[in-house]
Amino acid sequence: MSKVQLTSQIELDFDEILKGVARLETSELERFTEKVMALRAQRRAPSLPQNEAELLQKINHGVPAEVRSQYELLHQKLLDETLTPDEQQTLIDLSDQIELADAERIRYLIDLAQLWGISVDALMARLGIRQPTYA
DSSP, rough: OOOESSSSSSSEEEEHHHHHHSSSSSSHHHHHHHHHHHHHHHHHHGGSSSHHHHHHHHHHOOOOOOHHHHHHHHHHHHTTTEEEEEEEEHHHHHHHHHHHHHHHHHHHHHHHHHHTTTTHHHHHHTTTTOOOOOO
16 A cells, blocks of 8 residues: 655555545645646656646646636535625636637647647546546
């Protein structure tokens, strides 16, 4: 079983770390995920040409967790039919911001897939990126 050494005296099983991560609030989990993705990109970056490393960093950047959290909160209020007109405008603005970031990410994925000579689907599988599911 894999272990992660946090200090010279403390070791945790991988499953123990996942259990701790599972207890994080959604916004904290998103921040944690962003940091893990950035760490992965940094580790891959030294062995990649500069332009590929930059694309990986841009792909892994994403929308700030606070924006996603606020969007989720307002979207739930929309579903509950308790959204005020001001909140509706904020939700629209946040949606635009998220859609723009997603479109930029897709552009970076396409650019990197072309550099690697593979399809976008194959690139996403290689990077461990899942396609979003919409309800």
